Amino acid sequence: MVEHDQPLQVYLAGRYSRKKEFQKYRAEMKLYRIECTSQWLDEPDTNTFEGSTAEALRAHALRDIKNVAMADVLVLFTHERRTIRSGGGRFVEFGIAVARGSAVLVVGPPENIFCHLPGVWRIDTWADALVLLTRPRMMYKTLATDMLAELQP
Numbered sequence: 095m096v097e098h099d100q101p102l103q104v105y106l107a108g109r110y111s112r113k114k115e116f117q118k119y120r121a122e123m124k125l126y127r128i129e130c131t132s133q134w135l136d137e138p139d140t141n142t143f144e145g146s147t148a149e150a151l152r153a154h155a156l157r158d159i160k161n162v163a164m165a166d167v168l169v170l171f172t173h174e175r176r177t178i179r180s181g182g183g184r185f186v187e188f189g190i191a192v193a194r195g196s197a198v199l200v201v202g203p204p205e206n207i208f209c210h211l212p213g214v215w216r217i218d219t220w221a222d223a224l225v226l227l228t229r230p231r232m233m234y235k236t237l238a239t240d241m242l243a244e245l246q247p
Contacts, residue, residue: 107184108171131161172202
């Protein structure tokens with residue numbers, strides 16, 4: 095978890111097609127001294143999956159896993175059920191954050207049962223997420239602790 099005087103670290107997980115939108119959110123977070131660990135936002139504006147080698151894809155995946163692990167909070171952007179046909183790496187990132195006991199904010203409708211886990215906050219808009227991200231850090235520690243307690247056998 096984050097030290098009290100260190101900036102909050104946040105990973106933005108969402109569809110690659112929304113990258114420009116998320117770049118704006120990253121800029122907004124920076125105004126509040128919140129750091130974004132999502133390095134995928136800095137990739138060139140091309141689809142990294144199409145035409146890439148297995149080695150390059152593996153490197154992107156490993157980088158994203160490291161970026162999720164660096165974050166105190168993961169913000170997952172969801173969509174209405176059955177409106178998205180392919181992809182879904184954001185849910186792998188979501189699962190990693192849950193398994194690590196990180197706080198998770200879901201922005202949008204719940205796409206699956208895991209969006210209802212304890213310690214996962216579901217909110218409607220990015221504006222609502224930003225309000226939560228600017229709250230005291232103890233909230234995130236409590237969310238993560240509650241989630242881990244519920245996941246114990």
